[in-house]
Structures are given as C-alpha cells and as structure tokens.
Amino acid sequence: MSLHKVKVFTRFERFWHWTQMALIFTLLFSGAGIHGFHHLLNFETLVWVHVISAIGLIILWTFAIFWHLTTGNWRHYMPTTDGLFKVARYYAWGIFRGEDHPYRKRFWHKHNPLQAMSYLFLKVALFPLLWLTGLAYLLYGYWGQGALTAGSLEWVAVIHTAAAFAMAVFIIIHIYLLTTGHSFREHVRPMITGYDEVDLTPAEEAYLEQDEPGRILE
Template sequence: MAERLVKVYSRFNRIWHWLQVLSILMLLLTGTRIMGLHPVLPFEAAVTLHTLTALFLLVLWAFATFWLFTTENWMQFIPRYEGLPAVIRFYAWGAFKGEPHPYLKAYHSRHNPLQALSYLALKVVLFPAIWISGLAYLGYTFWAPADHASFWLTIVANIHILAAFSVATFVVLHVYLLTIGHGFREHVRPMITGFEKVEVSAEAEAYFAAEKPERLKEEAQS
C-alpha cells in the first residue's frame, strides 16, 4: 500500500456537499429566527425561506441517497469497532499532545471509525427525525382536527427543535475537528478539488494509471 493523491470525491459528491452546507446554515439561520432568537429577518420571510430551503434539501438528499446506493460510496458509512477506541482516544487526548492520527485513509475506507459511526447516526437518526417532524409540522392543517392535536403538535415541534440543535452541534464539532491534524485548509481542500491523499494498493494504482489516469495526481513539491 502506498499513499497517493487520488480523486475520491466526484463532482456530484462535492456539489451535493456544499449545497447541503449552505442549506443547513440557511435552515439554522431561519429556524432560530422563527424561534425568536434573533431579529435578522422578518418572521414571514424566515418562515418562507425555511420551508423552501427544507424542501430543496429534501430533494437534494433524495438524489444523494440514490447516488450513494448506486455507487460504491455507501460502503464508506459502514460502522466498525476496529480502531474506534484509538480514534476516540486521539481526539480526546492524543491530538492535544501532538500525536499522529491513528487512522490511515484508504481509497475504499476514507472515513475513520468515529466518522463512519457519526455520519451513519446523522443519516439514519437525526435526518429522518428532523424531516418527519418538519413535514408533520408543515402539514399540521391536515391533522389539526384530530383528537389532542395541539398536544401532538407540541411533541412534533420539540422533536424538530431537538433534532435541529443536534445537527447544529454536529456542524460545530465537524468544523472543530477540521482544525485538528493537518490543518483546516488541508482538510477542506479535498472537498473542493476532489483529490485526497489515501492509501491505494499496487493493483489499484496500476488500474488507475492504465484506465483512469485522470484520477491520479502527482503531489506538488514544496
């Protein structure tokens, strides 16, 4: 196995990622305005922007889910215990002592065990919770005549807010972890250029060189 700069993030992957980032930031901005936590936008405009952005992001996630399951990328989110304690120890202790990251990225396994577990929880727990509660809240007029509708509306609203603040916490931690190790720019650059330094086998490198040379890139010399 050798470390090479390989194009591991497709154009769709990168566009999806940054559109998701912008959408989530807009949802947090408008959602906190609806809650009355700041006066940046008029209330009606915040509600409209929140709804439209949420529907856009729902469509984007539908396309992204289809893309994940029709490519090999879904395998990146399979959680595994092997190496998890070492990664947790690194972020809790080793990173502050200057220790090297215990996980070496490979072409078919770019996410470390903690990342894979976190992203899986995000996709199968938090995102469904926020979408189901949001759509239920948006469609309240359809089930308002039901018994105890106001009580259930309170439950739906609280689930939505709890899920939203959980996503906000994930965003803060995600940005913070980008500052650990090689530095913020080094972590963000792959999601801009598509190229990341990962371990590839000799067979995979030979295949890329022969069949997909555009996916290999020589590392710039300093």
C-alpha cells in the same frame, strides 16, 4: 500499500456537501428566528425561507440517496470498530502530545471510523428525524381534525427543535475537527478540489491507473 493523491470526492459529492452546508445554515438561521431566538427577519419571510430551503434539501437528499446506492459509496459509512479506539484515544490524548493521526484514508474507507460512525448517525438518525418532524410540521394543516391537531403539534415541534440543536452541535464539532491534523486548509481542500492522500492497495492502484487514470494524480 502506498500513499497517492486520489480524487475521493466526485463532483456530485462536493456539490452535495456545499449545497447541503448552505441549506443547513439557512435552515438553522431561519429556524432559530421562527422559534423566537432572533427577529432579524419577519415571521412570514423566515417561514418562507425555511420551507424553501427544506424542500431544497429534501430534493438534494433524494439525489444523494440515489447516488449512494447506485455508486456503492454507501460503503464508506459502514460502521466498524477496527481502529475506532485508536482514533478516540488520539483525540483525547495523542493530539496533545503531537502524535500523528492514527488513521490513513483508504480507497473504500475515506473516513476514519469515528467520522464514519458520526456521519452514519447523521444520515440514518438525525436527518430523517428532522425531515419527518419537519414535514409533519409543514403539513400540519392536512393532519385532519380532532386529537392530533391540538396536543400533538407540540411533540412534533419539541422533537424538531431538539434535533436542530443536535445538528448545531454536530456542526461545531465538525468544523473544529477540521483544525486538527496538519491544517484547516488541508482539511478543507479535498472537499473543494476532490483530491486527497489515500492509502491504495496495489490492486486499487493498478485499477485506477488502468481504468480511471484521471482520478489518480501521483
């Protein structure tokens, strides 16, 4: 095993990440306004912005899901307990004592176990929850009449709002964790350039040098 600078975030992945970031911020901002937390824009504009961003995010995610499945990148998010405790211990204890991060990125595990697990939760629980309730909310007019119309909208709204709060909590922790380790810039750079230090097995190294020389810098 040896450390190499390898392109771990492809162009699509980076595009997906930053577009998603912009859309989620827009959704949080407009959603908070619709909910009545601020009045920086009028309701009509807020709803328009919210709906357009939501549609944009859904389209983006449709591509992302396709990309995950076809490229095999879904494997990065497979949950594992291997090393999970070490990482948790690091954030709770070792980080204060100046210890190094216990996780080394691997070619098919570019996220640490805790990170992978939280991203997985985001992808399989929080995002679908927001989408489904959001779509139900948006298509309220097509629910038909009767029992659904009066009482159930409140439940949809409650779940949608609660999930949005959870999303905001995730973002705060996500951004904060960028400051751990070497530096904020070093954490953000891979998502801009695509390259990061990865522990490669000899076979992976040989494969990259042979078949994808552009992906491995040094």
